[in-house]
Amino acid sequence: xxxxxxxxxxxxxxxxxxxxxxxxxxxxxxxxxxxxxxxxxxxxxxxxxxxxxxxxxxxxxxxxxxxxxxxxxxxxxxxxxxxxxxxxxxxxxxxxxxxxxxxxxxxxxxxxxxxxxxxxxxxxxxxxxxxxxxxxxxxxxxxxxxxxxxxxxxxxxxxxxxxxxxxxxxxxxxxxxxxxxxxxxxxxxxxxxxxxxxxxxxxxxxxxxxxxxxxxxxxxxxxxxxxxxxxxxxxxxxxxxxxxxxxxxxxxxxxxx
Amino acid sequence: xxxxxxxxxxxxxxxxxxxxxxxxxxxxxxxxxxxxxxxxxxxxxxxxxxxxxxxxxxxxxxxxxxxxxxxxxxxxxxxxxxxxxxxxxxxxxxxxxxxxxxxxxxxxxxxxxxxxxxxxxxxxxxxxxxxxxxxxxxxxxxxxxxxxxxxxxxxxxxxxxxxxxxxxxxxxxxxxxxxxxxxxxxxxxxxxxxxxxxxxxxxxxxxxxxxxxxxxxxxxxxxxxxxxxxxxxxxxxxxxxxxxxxxxxxxxxxxxxxxxxxxxxxxxxxxxxxxxxxxxxxxxxxxxxxxxxxxxxxxxxxxxxxxxxxxxxxxxxxxxxxxxxxxxxxxxxxxxxxxxxxxxxxxxxxxxxxx
Ligand SMILES: Nc1ncnc2c1ncn2[C@@H]1O[C@H](COP(=O)(O)OP(=O)(O)OP(=O)(O)O)[C@@H](O)[C@H]1O
Ligand SMILES: [Mg+2]
Numbered sequence: 001x002x003x004x005x006x007x008x009x010x011x012x013x014x015x016x017x018x019x020x021x022x023x024x025x026x027x028x029x030x031x032x033x034x035x036x037x038x039x040x041x042x043x044x045x046x047x048x049x050x051x052x053x054x055x056x057x058x059x060x061x062x063x064x065x066x067x068x069x070x071x072x073x074x075x076x077x078x079x080x081x082x083x084x085x086x087x088x089x090x091x092x093x094x095x096x097x098x099x100x101x102x103x104x105x106x107x108x109x110x111x112x113x114x115x116x117x118x119x120x121x122x123x124x125x126x127x128x129x130x131x132x133x134x135x136x137x138x139x140x141x142x143x144x145x146x147x148x149x150x151x152x153x154x155x156x157x158x159x160x161x162x163x164x165x166x167x168x169x170x171x172x173x174x175x176x177x178x179x180x181x182x183x184x185x186x187x188x189x190x191x192x193x194x195x196x197x198x199x200x201x202x203x204x205x206x207x208x209x210x211x212x213x214x215x216x217x218x219x220x221x222x223x224x225x226x227x228x229x230x231x232x233x234x235x236x237x238x239x240x241x242x243x244x245x246x247x248x249x250x251x252x253x254x255x256x257x
Numbered sequence: 258x259x260x261x262x263x264x265x266x267x268x269x270x271x272x273x274x275x276x277x278x279x280x281x282x283x284x285x286x287x288x289x290x291x292x293x294x295x296x297x298x299x300x301x302x303x304x305x306x307x308x309x310x311x312x313x314x315x316x317x318x319x320x321x322x323x324x325x326x327x328x329x330x331x332x333x334x335x336x337x338x339x340x341x342x343x344x345x346x347x348x349x350x351x352x353x354x355x356x357x358x359x360x361x362x363x364x365x366x367x368x369x370x371x372x373x374x375x376x377x378x379x380x381x382x383x384x385x386x387x388x389x390x391x392x393x394x395x396x397x398x399x400x401x402x403x404x405x406x407x408x409x410x411x412x413x414x415x416x417x418x419x420x421x422x423x424x425x426x427x428x429x430x431x432x433x434x435x436x437x438x439x440x441x442x443x444x445x446x447x448x449x450x451x452x453x454x455x456x457x458x459x460x461x462x463x464x465x466x467x468x469x470x471x472x473x474x475x476x477x478x479x480x481x482x483x484x485x486x487x488x489x490x491x492x493x494x495x496x497x498x499x500x501x502x503x504x505x506x507x508x509x510x511x512x513x514x515x516x517x518x519x520x521x522x523x524x525x526x527x528x529x530x531x532x533x534x535x536x537x538x539x540x541x542x543x544x545x546x547x548x549x550x551x552x553x554x555x556x557x558x559x560x561x562x563x564x565x566x567x568x569x570x571x572x573x574x575x576x577x578x579x580x581x582x583x584x585x586x587x588x589x590x591x592x593x594x595x596x597x598x599x600x601x602x603x604x605x606x607x608x609x610x611x612x
Binding site for chain 2: 149151152154155156157158159160161162165169170173174
């Protein structure tokens with residue numbers, strides 16, 4: 001515990017003392033256009049990415065939840081493989097796939113379609129982020145789908161309900177706690193994103209973590225960097241708190257398949 | 258009029274025969290129970306009818322129409338589950354309205370019909386509650402109401418009372434039976450509780466090991482079982498093993514030489530078999546012999562007083578144990594342990610059964 005808390009403490013101290021007690025760091029970032037812009041960026045990218053991740057992750061989780069436990073375990077390993085790969089490696093892989101002469105554009109070009117800009121812009125950031133986040137939303141959603149009493153769908157079917165109605169009126173509403181938990185989990189993750197934005201994003205896609213990097217390495221203002229970090233931490237903490245309040249949120253962290 | 262008919266229906270999983278070729282016909286308004294121990298194929302049979310399991314062979318007909326290949330949602334059946342299967346995110350009203358909404362019933366009509374069935378299950382005040390705010394017995398009544406409300410041709414129930422405690426279960430048995438009789442719904446009910454089957458059913462389908470062993474009214478199954486399994490599965494029974502003889506009217510000769518007379522001729526003369534008599538038909542007898550009765554002598558092992566009745570356990574010379582059931586009498590001293598007891602019963606209460 002102490003090992004985790006010590007650096008946090010030192011960051012907090014650094015944001016408040018320079019070397020004497022001061023709130024300058026905080027007042028400066030609140031007044032800073034750059035900070036506001038980047039906070040806005042961060043929220044926008046995070047929310048979009050979390051939303052897209054849910055859209056992508058839900059069908060996968062749904063599909064996985066319908067497999068036999070054995071098959072599910074196998075498919076999960078496949079889904080998780082990229083998860084165990086370093087985010088740096090993944091981001092470079094995306095550069096190869098999404099780049100101007102990357103796989104996608106080469107295919108588009110060869111069938112006579114115009115090339116599209118997928119890298120160094122918002123699209124690139126979202127694609128990279130979503131790819132990273134999918135496993136995070138998979139588990140909470142799958143857990144809430146698997147936790148549903150299968151007799152509910154059977155009962156509805158015998159009552160005459162179509163598959164679509166069963167999904168819309170029963171399966172989906174009952175899985176919403178898992179969706180909320182997954183979404184919040186994804187959101188927290190994106191706040192700290194750095195490498196993906198740095199490698200796949202353009203100049204307008206800087207996020208909070210990049211800002212911290214900027215302050216510490218380029219401007220060497222540790223007080224400011226720490227203030228940003230603490231703000232980020234508070235934001236994440238708020239979301240984790242919300243996560244705890246969501247029903248089934250706890251299971252998002254625990255039990256997998 | 259036959260509501261539902263199964264013709265040669267069977268289900269196998271690889272080498273496992275979950276349900277052997279079975280035929281069954283249930284009449285409109287009838288209450289039929291599938292009774293059998295765990296793994297006997299009751300749920301399989303029910304799910305074949307519901308359309309949740311495709312049979313390996315055979316046909317399912319409702320009102321003469323072959324529905325074997327129809328999906329569950331187009332069979333217009335109802336099913337009550339052991340765990341109630343109420344939708345936890347909807348109010349009781351919405352739960353009961355659910356099948357009506359599927360059928361496109363108007364809102365006004367839905368209101369009326371939901372309130373009507375809530376009256377039938379005597380829970381008119383719970384419409385706006387969520388399922389988790391109800392007791393198990395109340396939830397089960399709601400789940401029955403959810404079936405009744407759309408008038409399915411048949412309601413299937415798979416051990417609906419299995420999760421309730423004994424007292425509540427008995428109340429619910431009476432309640433379900435009452436609702437069924439008053440509304441004239443056809444019900445196919447699954448249980449492994451023989452008392453439940455005896456008390457509720459018009460007819461019982463006795464199953465074992467994927468096979469239908471016997472179909473008949475409760476008293477048929479109880480007093481005229483066709484197999485040793487049926488005799489021992491339902492109620493208490495006394496079994497005497499011996500060899501069938503041609504004695505007048507049919508009989509069985511015990512190893513000790515006593516001749517037991519049976520209620521009817523047996524086609525199995527010369528074969529090993531048994532005679533079955535219910536404990537309530539066996540009496541402790543005085544020394545005076547009587548015609549047309551069976552008599553054996555044994556030693557009293559114990560007498561168990563169960564309130565209004567007392568069971569006397571008597572062991573014969575060959576080790577066979579019989580139970581004689583009598584009304585408890587306080588004006589007469591009970592027999593003592595180890596006392597020699599003469600047991601007597603009517604030949605007409607004695608059933609000959611193959612081994
Ligand atoms: N999906 C399946 N795969 C293989 N065997 C099965 C399957 N479903 C059922 N069986 C087998 O078929 C037999 C009958 O099962 P069924 O569920 O119909 O029994 P049951 O009478 O309902 O028992 P219970 O009282 O325990 O509910 C059992 O031996 C069971 O193991
Ligand atoms: Mg069963």
